[in-house]
Amino acid sequence: MNEKRPALIKPGFFSIEAAADRRRNEFDYHNEALLYHQQRIDFLFxxxxxxxxxxxxxxxGRSGQVLVNRGIGGDTTEHARRRFAADVVQLKPRYAVILIGINNTWALDAFSPEDRLTPEEIRHQVTTDVEAMVKMATEHGIQPILCSLLPTCMDRYSRNHERNELVVAINASFQEIAEETGAIYVDYHSELTEADGITLRSELADDGLHPHVIGYRLMAAVLQKTLRERGITLGPDA
Known part of the structure; x- marks a missing residue:
């Protein structure tokens, strides 16, 4: 038996400290399996x-749709952009649900002065990379679903209010990108904030950043409602 393996795009490894490297072998093996079986993917997150x-x-997943998750904890837009061809484009999902950018904002708090960036520098970095990914998806016949960054509630960081203001600015840019490219924009942010409009509701996350099941349930409802308005069905009702 001498079966032929599918041609596979691999982004390789980025550095000894890159978060994107943590799941690289796993994703490469899983991507190869999907290509080998010519698996049609409905939604790729x-x-x-x-x-x-x-x-x-x-x-x-209870609807029978094929869902693939290509999230990596700690990933930034720079590395996400570099792995997008491998983890999204070559798999050819019908829809790509893109949610990336919050980790770039840690450059506000970087320990070393040379690693710190201004809010405007971070906004430019995030929006440039995300726009490139959205356009790459569109060029390959994949419908991009561009999601707002989530608010945070992390008082332990002295610049967290500035971070939340930056998130609002980035989301405004995401909306513009969606309008210009035909991407579907999903506004999680406005549903997850306190009355101030920028801070994450404390009851939705244990650490002020990552949603727990109630936070994810709310996100799922927002995503499904947004897609339903476009005539797109994602799973059963949240």
């Missing part, structure tokens, strides 16, 4: 830990 830790199969 792509992003950082908020995607990584979202059990999308439980929330949405």
């Amino acid at each position: 792509f992003g950082d830990s908020i995607t990584h830790w979202w059990d999308v199969a439980t929330f949405f």
Whole structure:
């Protein structure tokens, strides 16, 4: 028996400290299996830990749709952009649910001055990378679903208010990108904030950043409602 393996795009490894490297072997093996079996994918979720830790199969998988999760905890837009061809484009999902960018904002708090960035520098970095991913998806016949960054509630960080203001600015840019490219914009942010409009509701996450099951349930409802308005069905009702 001498079966032929599928041609496989691999982004390789980025550095000894890159979060994106933590699941690289796992994703390469899984991507090869999907290609070998010519598996048709309905929704591919792509992003950082908020995607990584979202059990999308439980929330949405009871409908028989094929769902794939390509989230990596700690990933930044720079590395996400570099792995997008491997983890999204070559798998050819019908829809790519993109949620990435919050980890870039840690550059506000970087210990070393040379590693710190201004809010405007971070916004430019995030939006440039995300726009490139959205356009790459569109060019390959994949419908991008661009999701807002989530608010945070982490008082232990001295610049967290500034981070939340930056998140609002980035989301405004995401909306513009969606309008210009035909991506579907999903506004999680406005449903997850306190009355101030920028802070994560404390009852939705244990650490002020990652949603627990109630936070994810709310996100699922927002995502499904947004898609339903476009005539797109994702799983059963949340």
